[in-house]
Amino acid sequence: MFKRLSTKLLNITIASLCRTKQLEKAETAIIDGIRLGILPDVVTYNTLMTGYCRVVGFDAGYSILQRMKEAGVNPDVVTYNSLMAGANRQSSLFQCFDMLEEMLNMEIVPDLWSYNTLMHSFFRSRKPDEAYRVFQKIILQNISPCQATYNTLINGLCKNGYISNAVSLFRNLRSYGYLPEIITYNILINRLFKSGEFTSAMKLFDELRDSGYVPNAITYTTVMKYCFRRKYINKGLEFFFEMKSRGYTYDAFAYCTVVGALLKSGRIQDANKCMTNMVKNGYELDVVSYNTFINMYCKEGKLEDAYQLLDKAEKRGLDCDKYTHTILIDGLCKAGNIDGAKRHLNYMKMLGFDCLVALNCFINGLCEVGQIDYALKIFQSMDVKDSFTYSSLIQNLCRVKRFHQASKLLLSCIRAGMRILRSDQRAVVNGLNLLGLKNDAAKLAVEIQTAKLLHY
DNA sequence: CTAGGGTTAG
Numbered sequence: 001m002f003k004r005l006s007t008k009l010l011n012i013t014i015a016s017l018c019r020t021k022q023l024e025k026a027e028t029a030i031i032d033g034i035r036l037g038i039l040p041d042v043v044t045y046n047t048l049m050t051g052y053c054r055v056v057g058f059d060a061g062y063s064i065l066q067r068m069k070e071a072g073v074n075p076d077v078v079t080y081n082s083l084m085a086g087a088n089r090q091s092s093l094f095q096c097f098d099m100l101e102e103m104l105n106m107e108i109v110p111d112l113w114s115y116n117t118l119m120h121s122f123f124r125s126r127k128p129d130e131a132y133r134v135f136q137k138i139i140l141q142n143i144s145p146c147q148a149t150y151n152t153l154i155n156g157l158c159k160n161g162y163i164s165n166a167v168s169l170f171r172n173l174r175s176y177g178y179l180p181e182i183i184t185y186n187i188l189i190n191r192l193f194k195s196g197e198f199t200s201a202m203k204l205f206d207e208l209r210d211s212g213y214v215p216n217a218i219t220y221t222t223v224m225k226y227c228f229r230r231k232y233i234n235k236g237l238e239f240f241f242e243m244k245s246r247g248y249t250y251d252a253f254a255y256c257t258v259v260g261a262l263l264k265s266g267r268i269q270d271a272n273k274c275m276t277n278m279v280k281n282g283y284e285l286d287v288v289s290y291n292t293f294i295n296m297y298c299k300e301g302k303l304e305d306a307y308q309l310l311d312k313a314e315k316r317g318l319d320c321d322k323y324t325h326t327i328l329i330d331g332l333c334k335a336g337n338i339d340g341a342k343r344h345l346n347y348m349k350m351l352g353f354d355c356l357v358a359l360n361c362f363i364n365g366l367c368e369v370g371q372i373d374y375a376l377k378i379f380q381s382m383d384v385k386d387s388f389t390y391s392s393l394i395q396n397l398c399r400v401k402r403f404h405q406a407s408k409l410l411l412s413c414i415r416a417g418m419r420i421l422r423s424d425q426r427a428v429v430n431g432l433n434l435l436g437l438k439n440d441a442a443k444l445a446v447e448i449q450t451a452k453l454l455h456y
Numbered sequence: 457c458t459a460g461g462g463t464t465a466g
Contacts, residue, residue, distance in 0.1 A: 050457065081457040113457055120459075151459040186460040221461040253462040260463055291463045326464045333465095360465045391466050421466070 006038040014044055018051030026051060040071065046078050053086025058095055061086045077108050084117040093125040112143050116152055123156025131156050150176075151184050158191035166191070182213050186222065193226040201226065217248035221257055228261035236261060249281055252289045259292050263299050271296050287313070291323045298331030306331055322353040329358045333365025341365055360388045367396035376405075387418040394424045403431040407444045414451040 010033045017026040026048060030040055045068040053061030061083055065075060080103040087095035100118060103110060115138050122131035135153055138145055150173060157166035170188055173180050185208040192201035205223055208215060215223075220243035227236035240258050248254070255278040262271035275296060278289070285293070290313045297306035306328060313320060325348040332341035341362055348355055359382055366375040372393075379385070379393060390413035397406035406428045413420050425448060432441035 046457075053457095078457055083457090085457055111457095116458060146458085148459045153459095155459065181459095183460050188460095190460065216461095218461040223461095225462075251462090256462040258462095263463095286462095288463045293463095295463065321463090323464050328464095330465060357465050362465095364465065386465095388465055395466070424466085 006033070006036075007041050007044070010038050010040065011043045011047060014047045014051075018047055018054075021051075021055045023048075023051055023055055040073070042068070042073050042076055042079065045071075045073055046076075046082055049079065050082045050086070053082065053089065058083070058086045058090055058092065075106065075108070077103070077111050077114065080106075080108060081111070081113045081117060084114060084121070088117055088121045088124065091124055093121050093127070096121040112138065112146060112149065115143070116146075116149050119149075120152045120156065123152070123159055126160060128156065128160035128162065131160075147178060147181055147184070150178055151181070151187055154184060155187045155191065158188070158195070163191065163195055163197075180211075182208070182216055182219070185213065186216075186218050189219065190222045193222065198226060198230060214246070215243075217243060217251070217254060220248060221253045224254065224261075225257050228257065228264075231265070233261060233265055233267075249278075250283070252278060252283055252286065252292075256288050256292045259296065263295060268296070268299050272300075285313075287318050287321055287324070290318065291321070291327055294324060295327045295331075298327060298334070301335060303331055303335055303337070322348075322355075322357070325351075325353060326355075326358040326361065330361040330365075333361050333368070336369065338365055338369060338371070356382075356384055356386060357388075360386070360392060363389060364392045367392060367399075372396055372400060372402075385416075387413060387420050390418065391421055391424055394420075394428060398427045398431050401431065401435070403428055403435060403437070404440070407432065407440070411444070411447055411451060414448060414455065417455040 010029065013029050014026050017023070017029065030044065030048070033040065045064055049061045049064040049068075052064055065079065065083070068075060068079075080099050083099045084096045087093075087099060096118060100110065100114065103114070115134050119131045119134040122128070122134060131153075135145075135149070138149065150169070154166045154169055157163070157169065166188065170180060170184065173184070185204060189201050189204050189208070192198075192204060202223070205215070205219070208219065220239050224236045224239045224243075227233075227239065237258070240254060243249070243254060255274060259271045259274050259278075262268070262274065275293060279285075283289075290309060294306045294309050297303070297309065310320065310324065310328065313324070325344065329341050329344050329348065332338075332344060345355065345358055345362055348358055359378060363375045363378055366372070366378070375393060375396070379389060382389065390409055394406045394409050394413075397403070397409070410420065410425060410428050429441050429445055429448075432438075432444060
């Protein structure tokens with residue numbers, strides 16, 4: 001009896017340590033427990049495994065499976081659900097599937113959560129048909145879906161372009177005996193915004209309030225973000241004040257959203273005040289918060305402070321991401337430090353990050369200092385480009401009246417199926433006209449129309 | 457074990 005109670009206590013300790021990412025301490029606690037004769041059980045290992053999946057990754061989590069077998073503890077359905085979730089977190093459908101198969105081979109019966117996770121994994125990998133088949137399997141096996149099943153389904157349908165199906169599922173939830181939760185609203189509101197349906201999303205937001213729910217931090221952060229995107233800065237800020245008045249400032253998500261918008265709209269002092277408030281709240285900075293801070297310093301022109309912060313983040317053991325480096329490269333370009341930007345870009349490449357946005361910033365920076373031909377050379381060396389890449393070059397080619405080159409780029413952009421700013425298109429056509437090249441201008445206009453027909 | 461929110465370039 002005493003021992004069972006102790007294992008329970010051990011498990012609570014491990015859970016708390018894993019939640020706060022203190023894996024080493026969790027390991028120590030297990031060893032200390034064994035010394036005292038408290039043996040870890042399946043729950044101990046499952047908890048530890050979840051921790052490793054979250055903090056390190058799937059492989060690290062999977063290695064726990066070996067350890068538990070060696071310790072003579074048999075894995076159960078939760079073990080495999082946890083591994084499936086770990087695989088899903090790093091978007092590995094095949095590993096998720098492997099885990100399901102391994103579970104079946106071990107004659108462990110999958111439960112609702114196994115299917116929820118598998119469905120989620122299919123949706124994430126853009127396989128909506130397979131995902132839906134998992135849902136049907138749940139129903140056919142007479143397992144009662146839970147709220148999360150429907151939430152996952154609604155989110156996945158939206159993500160894969162079936163918004164109207166998701167909306168009607170949402171509307172029918174009551175008839176299946178489920179009340180939409182706040183999380184269900186949040187999912188649909190976010191997805192409606194993401195697909196450009198601003199008005200419907202805002203309507204659903206009102207409906208959420210009318211249904212007697214109080215929006216939570218996630219609802220507010222979502223709504224704010226898309227208000228800001230539409231340049232409704234003050235409207236977004238009103239929501240921020242409203243959420244603050246409700247006490248929802250326990251994490252950095254809202255602050256980063258607000259500061260990002262303030263920086264974009266040039267309200268740098270306000271951004272600074274906001275960040276100061278965030279720090280005052282005592283929240284420990286994570287990578288995104290650092291990025292936002294670094295971005296602020298760059299916009300203030302304080303590159304040295306920005307680099308000092310990068311240093312601090314790295315010393316704290318945080319893994320900087322592609323945003324961190326892109327922000328710095330853009331900062332260097334905007335400060336006119338092309339050599340520095342080039343150096344940082346090489347460093348970023350060496351680290352293996354996706355450099356598309358950083359390269360776009362660099363191209364922009366090169367054009368800004370008149371090195372268009374160098375920018376074109378970079379452009380040609382890129383194997384992935386987007387409309388931003390084209391846009392910078394087209395605008396700058398127009399600026400120096402190289403309209404023929406601009407029109408070539410414009411056409412290849414549209415032919416590659418990318419949307420491009422109307423103002424860019426006009427600039428090229430008008431430019432040719434201005435030079436008296438009426439025929440070329442007319443021809444380009446026709447070619448643009450034809451290319452668009454094929455793609456939009 | 458689980459579903460929803462944040463940061464980059466025109």
